[in-house]
């Protein structure tokens with residue numbers, strides 16, 4: 001099996017990067033991580049990647065103030081040097097130009113900490129709490145020029161609990177991110193994703209628990225269920 005040479009782009013902590021590296025340590029995983037590229041020299045994820053024997057590079061965003069095309073041209077040069085064919089954004093905090101998104105169309109994937117299209121942008125957990133939603137989660141999607149837009153590959157939902165703080169909710173979502181992202185990148189690299197317009201079709205995603213049935217929070221109690229039964 002040919003593994004697809006893949007870069008992970010980060011700007012910070014890199015916990016999703018670490019989850020992807022762990023999955024790709026299996027030689028049967030369809031993506032091979034050939035590079036971790038950071039937009040910041042102080043990104044904590046760089047040390048983790050280097051200590052796991054992965055090549056790392058920095059294209060410092062501060063060297064390209066007001067020059068996004070220049071920043072991306074520098075990234076493209078590094079990506080080309082490493083023979084990268086697929087990019088996974090993992091906490092990469094730069095908005096990409098239309099040109100970059102078009103060059104990497106359907107080969108550029110991102111994880112976002114909400115159930116898109118709800119809560120695009122930043123501070124998703126705080127905004128979910130403020131909106132009073134009962135389910136929150138994360139989304140892996142192909143990247144299009146609009147921020148947090150593009151065909152959805154996979155989503156995982158978690159309950160929002162009455163006692164939740166922004167931190168507790170973020171932690172619950174992050175655990176799902178670490179499971180969802182390796183699965184979704186694997187489907188993409190393994191050729192199991194077909195794009196039709198704005199929709200991604202994923203073939204044989206496997207018996208993932210989140211595919212098993214409907215999610216509800218709070219769960220309807222026996223009274224609600226018997227009412228439904230009488231009505232039907």
Ligand code: GRF
Pocket residue numbers: 012013014015016017090091092111112113138174177
């Ligand atoms: C994650 O919540 C991810 O969904 C978002 O940025 C955060 C990055 O965290 N895009 P980490 O750097 O992967 O730990």
